[in-house]
Amino acid sequence: MGRVSGLFRIFRNKKLFVLLIVLIVFAAIMGFSLGQRDKLTWPENFVGDTVTFVQQWFYKPAGYLAGLFEDIRKMRDIYRENEELRRTVARYARDRVTYNRIELENERLKEALAFKERQKRMFDYEYVIAQVVAVSQDPLNPTFKINLGSTDGIKPDMAVITTDGLVGLVSRVFPLYSTVMPITQLDSESSGTRAISATVMEHKESFGVIEDYDVQRGMLVMNRIAENDPLSENDVVITSGLGGVYPYGLVIGTVESRQVGDFGLTHTAYIKPAADFDRLTEVFVVVPPDTEGAAP
């Protein structure tokens, strides 16, 4: 009897009642904020942009200082890197000549085949440079902020790359800043992330879907590769542009290993990401051409 009345007293406790209400309200907020949202409300915009405005004064100087010490420590590496870059530049100069010739020829062929304006501009991506201004400290929500927002024409789901390769997707857009979700958050069982349809630079007919990230190995998992697919180790994996979210031709990484997948019907490959996900300072947002606005 005493125990039962004690139980009732707990429920009559005002604090517990308030806690229950708070839990319900927060569950509702979390559920509501989970999915895709093109526009944020003004309080979110205000708080997000004001705080990030201050954060940007800290991140870059810290990066410079850290980089300074790193540079002194890595003097030897820099010599080697310099050597390598020189070789790359030489190769670039050579490729540039070929590229100019091929581009001209491509233009001519497009004219000849009467390509529509929209089709011609399909791959005219614009690479907008952005500075990273802050990094989240939640391991399960490792977003970072860049200093471009909706006023600069950034929209959710735009791809973000470094000079090495694909880093992530724009997740939420504030007026002056946006959050970027790295591709290490790819998860086939999660509702929010988008898989990357990928192909290989060496073989155009290759196809696979990158939909997971193996944290223990630090590698992306590429599934649904056909058995007779020519994909092999050390191939460079790029986006195929077939999913409609990621643009065409962004470097993702190199194939580390390939084996038969879970169900034995298709193959699975582990991809070593080309980009480094930590200590980012400068990234590029890939802005696809505004195809809706183009003349028919």
Place this chain on the structure above:
Amino acid sequence: MNTKLVIPLMVLLFMLETTVVPWLIPESMHGRIAPHFVFVAALYAGLYAGRHQALLLGFFFGLMQDIVFYGHLLGVHTLLMGVIAYLTGLLLEGKRAPMLAALAVIGLGCFLYDAAAYGIYRIFRVTHKTFEFVLLHSIAPSLFLQIGFALAVYVPARRLFEARAKKNADEEE
């Protein structure tokens, strides 16, 4: 010592932990060690100032963290920082807990915070990692950083928040 000092200091702490601290963490521990310095400060508020101050500080800075780094969903940090700091205050406010007890409570609070955040992300299917993995991969190493930070700021934090509680008590009288 008063609110005029505590809030700017905590804002500064928030700025540092999201911008400077990531550069100090060794590269091999990236994405594993996560500083929760503001949360530790909110727990100190619960221990030495009072549960209502702790609730407000936790709620306010959790909301900031949530909105600024809005990736999957909103509200995780707001709820957890507010509630855990409040509970700490409810259990221990005015008890003048000694250093080891304070560190133990902060360690427990941080563990609870990370574990509950994992739970929420798991419920909303944002992650499907196992708890054992997350525990060993990020929660345990982060805990050491948090306790180290708590130890480093124990004396100034206690002085700051206790002076504040005393002042509040004086005003009430």
